[in-house]
Amino acid sequence: MSYGQLRESEPRSIGEPDITAAAAAAGVEIGLNAAIVAVTDNEPVVLVIRSEPDSAGAPDGLPFGPFSPLQHRTLESGLRAWVHRQTGLELGYAEQLYTFGDRGRHARPDDAAPHVVSIGYLALTQAKSSLDMQHGVWRSWYHYFPWEDWRRGRPEILENAIEPRLKEWIEGQRSIPALPVSRQERVRICFGFDGASWDEEKVLERYELLYEAGLVDEAVRDEREATRQWSERPRLGVPMRFDHRRILATAIGRVRAKIKYRPVIFELMPDEFTLFELQRTVEAILGPHLHKQNFRRLVEGAGLVEPTGEVKMRTGGRPAKLYRFRREVLLERPAPGVRVKPGKV
């Protein structure tokens, strides 16, 4: 049984005959995908590759590069190399997310293309716009996951589109035998319906549930049977290539969890910042509003920051003290991070 990913069964990709002759002819390749995240103007953004001009309408994708053990000693150094080549970006913080290897995730099984196992990475950086990015653009991650944006309260898409359509999907369960967790319960836990609380870290679980219910474009594209019935209806969020939206969901969930116990938030901040700017960045990542006074008590009390002595004028009100990340905190506390909990919405 699974705790993290509440599913009825392992997610199915395409390709139902277990072996196809075409696939048998192909080998295995290793790819690297990066979810490169920054925050600009209080918007969490991710670097996406727009499709070539001639391939009309192909969806956005995450940066991708093959891994060749011949050229790179480690997976991470391989990643850094081609990200730099493709985007001009020198990655700072990077961590491995997950390895995605389901059949059909990359090429259709009837293609003779090799199976691609892809190792997803999360990278955090400051969005310096002075990049010579040929194809890459920064795009808000809430573009792909509008239901994750709680900064202006509960997003309306939850009421308007997600709840009714998931209820429909729940209804469709009748025929299925008793499951460890009913669709109803899974939906309730993932999306916080019927009084359950919203857990901002369950980004992947929510996406996978929507996929399973056929409510995201990728599910229709992958031709899951469940999806045919309403394939004419508008789908939720903006789709991405292959399983890149799944990778991005994993990345968002990871960042949201991680800033609570590691000071990674400072990877996204300039060297000097006000406490409110820091709060805004945390809120951009997490979603909900935080109690301002308690946020500063928390951040200062944890020793995460120290005042630079300077102030920032023109805040619209009283000037704000500037702070910087206090690196020594890494030596003092076992798990320093912005231990915030969501406040009132």
Added chain:
Amino acid sequence: MSYGQLRESEPRSIGEPDITAAAAAAGVEIGLNAAIVAVTDNEPVVLVIRSEPDSAGAPDGLPFGPFSPLQHRTLESGLRAWVHRQTGLELGYAEQLYTFGDRGRHARPDDAAPHVVSIGYLALTQAKSSLDMQHGVWRSWYHYFPWEDWRRGRPEILENAIEPRLKEWIEGQRSIPALPVSRQERVRICFGFDGASWDEEKVLERYELLYEAGLVDEAVRDEREATRQWSERPRLGVPMRFDHRRILATAIGRVRAKIKYRPVIFELMPDEFTLFELQRTVEAILGPHLHKQNFRRLVEGAGLVEPTGEVKMRTGGRPAKLYRFRREVLLERPAPGVRVKPGKV
């Protein structure tokens, strides 16, 4: 910069010329490794494969199998299949840990063997000894990591062997230019010397530090330069094949972290158990002693268990009520787990 893994630089494997002709001829293969963990008699054990009788003295390894996308639709189903074939074990809970792909991690670069990228999994199970395991045996994980066993207080190996030898290694730093974090600080944080606290989750960081300092057998085997000087001295813990001890370290760290926010501990328990048995299992995993009364308050208060109504006699004292895991907790709390913190040692 890295928060989780405090290192001077990326770990170096063997094979210094960046491309060898032999390696260039070989391809890439995908392997799966499993750290299968159970707790028997209050001992955390892991399933290891002893070497073939004729390959005298080869170290233990974790179960390993190749991944073929032709035969298995997902990485996890591939894992379950060959684990079952090799050990007779039907895995219950399994989660992906990390993908290990450094060059030299599996074969020496001058072999013509293909590069193996290995996806490490963590599996939790009850140790039913009724298995027809041909090669596999259960072995305490503290065998490989004696410094992680704090159940009887601070392990002596820290004072006797680790501290003096790491101090020596710190001394050797003089020549190296200023680093983001000094060896001294890294050692202090990882091992809790000089008044720093012991963080039971930093299993991997500690192993990697010892590796870097040349104090574990694998480092000598991999011929890191730093290690030559004391290659004649006894090394810490029992080594494993390839980088399997690194994978196991990752697994231990992950379990230790995970039981605090997911009820995975119950994967290791029989259906019915006393609260003290549960506590012993948690302690086997985490190390330090827990305050008994507070532990029960915590576990009962969190709604993780419910009494079965039965009692267990012959406890050596008053009979103990039997409990079972309360699955409904998964539907009630966003992140249920044994939120223990280490008590007095």
Added chain:
DNA sequence: CCGTTTATGCTCAAGTTGAGCATAGCTGAG
């Protein structure tokens, strides 16, 4: 110079946590 706006300091009640005292109910020795 005053209303508006943002920054920052402070308080208070409620909840959580660490530690220990006290009682309950077996078992085995004598």
Added chain:
DNA sequence: CTCAGCTATGCTCAACTTGAGCATAAACGG
């Protein structure tokens, strides 16, 4: 048969943490 010894379990209390809100400070624009 009884009591010492042992483990289980209940309960209290002080210290600390957290959620929420009141109050004051200091700029800015008119």
